[in-house]
Amino acid sequence: MQIEAGALLKNILYPSDLRKLKDSDLEEVCKELRQFIIDIVSVNGGHFAASLGVVELTVALHYALNTPYDQIVFDVGHQAYGHKILTGRREQFHTNRILGGISGFPKREESEYDAFGVGHSSTSISAALGMAVASAYKGETDRQHVAIIGDGALTGGMAFEALNHAGIEKSNLLVILNDNCMSIDPNVGALKEYLTSITTSKSYNKFRDELISILAKISKNGPDAYGWAKKIEQSIKGTLLKNANLFESLNFRYFGPVDGHDVTKLAKTIEDLKNINGPKLLHVVTVKGKGYSLAEKDQTKWHAPGLFDKITGEIKKTTHDKPQPLKYQDVFGHTLVELAEANDKIMGITPAMPSGSSMNIMMNAMPNRAFDVGIAEQHAVTFSAGLATQGLVPFCNIYSSFMQRAYDQVIHDVALQKLNVVFCLDRAGLVGADGPTHHGAYDISFMRCVPNLIIGAPMNEEELRNMMYTAQLDNIGPFVIRYPRGNGVMPDWKRPFKALPIGKGRKLIDGEEVAILTFGHVGNEAAKAIIDLNAEGIYPSHYDIRFVKPLDEELLHEVFQKFNKVITVEDGVLPGGFGSAILEFMSNHNYQAQVIRLGIPDEIVEHGEQKELWRLCNYDAEAIVNECKKLSKTQPTQFQVG
Numbered sequence: 034m035q036i037e038a039g040a041l042l043k044n045i046l047y048p049s050d051l052r053k054l055k056d057s058d059l060e061e062v063c064k065e066l067r068q069f070i071i072d073i074v075s076v077n078g079g080h081f082a083a084s085l086g087v088v089e090l091t092v093a094l095h096y097a098l099n100t101p102y103d104q105i106v107f108d109v110g111h112q113a114y115g116h117k118i119l120t121g122r123r124e125q126f127h128t129n130r131i132l133g134g135i136s137g138f139p140k141r142e143e144s145e146y147d148a149f150g151v152g153h154s155s156t157s158i159s160a161a162l163g164m165a166v167a168s169a170y171k172g173e174t175d176r177q178h179v180a181i182i183g184d185g186a187l188t189g190g191m192a193f194e195a196l197n198h199a200g201i202e203k204s205n206l207l208v209i210l211n212d213n214c215m216s217i218d219p220n221v222g223a224l225k226e227y228l229t230s231i232t233t234s235k236s237y238n239k240f241r242d243e244l245i246s247i248l249a250k251i252s253k254n255g256p257d258a259y260g261w262a263k264k265i266e267q268s269i270k271g272t273l274l275k276n277a278n279l280f281e282s283l284n285f286r287y288f289g290p291v292d293g294h295d296v297t298k299l300a301k302t303i304e305d306l307k308n309i310n311g312p313k314l315l316h317v318v319t320v321k322g323k324g325y326s327l328a329e330k331d332q333t334k335w336h337a338p339g340l341f342d343k344i345t346g347e348i349k350k351t352t353h354d355k356p357q358p359l360k361y362q363d364v365f366g367h368t369l370v371e372l373a374e375a376n377d378k379i380m381g382i383t384p385a386m387p388s389g390s391s392m393n394i395m396m397n398a399m400p401n402r403a404f405d406v407g408i409a410e411q412h413a414v415t416f417s418a419g420l421a422t423q424g425l426v427p428f429c430n431i432y433s434s435f436m437q438r439a440y441d442q443v444i445h446d447v448a449l450q451k452l453n454v455v456f457c458l459d460r461a462g463l464v465g466a467d468g469p470t471h472h473g474a475y476d477i478s479f480m481r482c483v484p485n486l487i488i489g490a491p492m493n494e495e496e497l498r499n500m501m502y503t504a505q506l507d508n509i510g511p512f513v514i515r516y517p518r519g520n521g522v523m524p525d526w527k528r529p530f531k532a533l534p535i536g537k538g539r540k541l542i543d544g545e546e547v548a549i550l551t552f553g554h555v556g557n558e559a560a561k562a563i564i565d566l567n568a569e570g571i572y573p574s575h576y577d578i579r580f581v582k583p584l585d586e587e588l589l590h591e592v593f594q595k596f597n598k599v600i601t602v603e604d605g606v607l608p609g610g611f612g613s614a615i616l617e618f619m620s621n622h623n624y625q626a627q628v629i630r631l632g633i634p635d636e637i638v639e640h641g642e643q644k645e646l647w648r649l650c651n652y653d654a655e656a657i658v659n660e661c662k663k664l665s666k667t668q669p670t671q672f673q674v675g
């Protein structure tokens with residue numbers, strides 16, 4: 034749906050158009066931009082509050098800088114909607130996150146204004162520093178490089194690795210810290226408390242604005258003046274902050290905190306900072322959800338609210354004929370509390386996703402036993418390992434794609450030491466509208482090759498509960514449980530716990546001619562397919578393999594002794610995945626069969642609705658029906674592997 038932009042915004046196709054306006058027009062541009070974001074996100078969905086919070090910052094940056102020559106790197110990128118609208122994509126913005134439409138995150142192939150592809154957090158300072166160093170090397174002394182990083186993203190270790198490096202480079206790097214005291218949930222940690230303390234330091238704030246513009250003016254007048262400027266700055270800051278500013282200690286010149294909603298002042302400040310060389314950090318204070326009062330009040334809910342009525346603020350429920358089963362994440366959250374009530378060794382850990390993972394259920398019920406450690410996946414894993422060394426049973430819940438960050442920790446700190454950490458990988462498989470940065474595509478492949486791991490995927494809520502129950506029973510070493518984004522399939526999910534035999538699958542349907550082997554929730558697609566196939570007189574067997582490691586060899590011998598036509602289905606990449614594990618088994622035991630592997634192909638899968646993507650990747654019920662029909666017609670003269 035096309036939505037009309039305001040009178041000024043309508044004439045801004047690119048930042049060069051914005052730069053033709055007077056600075057007295059900027060406030061109106063912000064108003065129109067904010068309204069445009071509200072209009073489209075309310076009918077289209079997507080990330081909301083973060084983009085509203087940086088409207089002024091975005092306008093000021095494109096006004097003061099010479100983009101795309103000057104480069105802006107957004108951290109995470111969920112706040113870049115204003116940037117997209119101002120940089121040639123206003124007319125496509127209604128396709129945001131829709132199959133075939135523009136991406137919800139900055140993406141290099143989409144626009145030359147998107148200096149760096151993002152989605153995962155805490156990368157902006159490293160990337161912008163790389164660009165700044167490259168520019169210096171190429172003699173592009175006039176080029177500006179800006180990293181915009183939120184206070185949440187700054188809790189990620191990578192951001193500190195980059196600050197540490199940038200502090201000794203002379204490159205022209207501006208880090209803008211967008212401080213709104215929020216991650217998706219309220220931001221956490223000592224750093225957050227530190228930022229609050231400098232934001233509220235009255236004595237320092239008194240001097241800040243004057244200091245920035247005086248420095249910029251003096252700096253412009255040559256190297257001597259620059260030396261004087263530095264001295265004045267150091268003595269003022271030294272007195273006021275007693276050399277205690279974290280960023281100053283890392284050789285950054287620290288400016289701020291400034292009001293992130295005063296667009297003209299922001300534009301002037303950014304203009305001034307262009308004249309100050311070396312690494313510098315501008316601390317900007319904003320309100321997440323600014324300009325939409327409901328979002329300002331409940332920032333977590335409005336981080337990505339789904340569709341809503343922009344007038345009443347009512348969030349629209351997806352309409353279904355009958356009540357939907359619970360989301361897997363909620364089954365996890367409630368089950369964890371139930372288990373923790375009975376087992377006082379259980380602890381909960383999430384790196385910055387309390388609401389997304391439903392770890393907040395345990396955090397509310399047992400605040401001393403559940404931790405949000407910030408956007409710090411590596412730390413989350415090794416912290417869990419530490420807990421496990423003391424006989425506790427940590428349930429460390431990490432989205433599959435964010436777990437990519439902590440791979441060495443899984444191997445070095447958990448698997449090698451055979452520690453009883455339970456990894457719950459939420460959002461495993463294709464996640465939908467967030468797209469390739471967030472698809473939990475790789476975990477089966479990258480986990481399967483690590484010794485000592487047990488890796489299971491529940492086909493439904495009852496199985497998830499039983500896997501979680503089994504994982505905490507005995508000290509059985511690291512246990513990975515992967516499950517998808519979205520709803521389960523059982524209305525009555527809360528069934529009594531049963532211990533599962535580790536490495537044992539189950540035969541769900543005893544059929545003939547073709548065996549369908551599934552791993553996890555995709556088993557439900559096979560179940561649907563089998564109903565359709567039966568109607569056409571085709572009766573395949575269905576095995577829910579449950580554990581990709583260790584594999585149920587006994588069950589697989591049964592399969593390959595009976596069938597020479599096999600389909601494997603998984604919600605993960607085919608290279609090295611579940612189907613590959615089955616091929617390895619066949620090869621190890623000299624079985625020959627025609628095997629069709631269905632799953633995510635060896636290519637980047639873009640954004641779209643989950644079901645659309647399953648269709649596109651050919652592993653939904655329809656695909657299983659088609660492949661099964663093809664197989665059942667084939668009379669193999671020669672065995673093939675597909």
Ligand SMILES: Cc1ncc(C[n+]2csc(CCOP(=O)(O)OP(=O)(O)O)c2C)c(N)n1
Binds near residue numbers: 086108216217410438
């Ligand atoms: C590595 C990684 N872990 C977790 C996330 C999920 N995530 C996306 S945005 C966000 C909060 C970011 O907070 P902040 O940087 O302060 O931005 P704000 O939303 O406040 O503008 C989190 C935790 C992510 N994108 N990447």
Ligand SMILES: CC(=O)[C@@H](O)[C@H](O)COP(=O)(O)O
Binds near residue numbers: 111464
């Ligand atoms: C930007 C980001 O990384 C998160 O906001 C992510 O989009 C959350 O995904 P879910 O909606 O699946 O929790």
Ligand SMILES: [Mg+2]
Binds near residue numbers: 184213215220
């Ligand atoms: Mg924040």
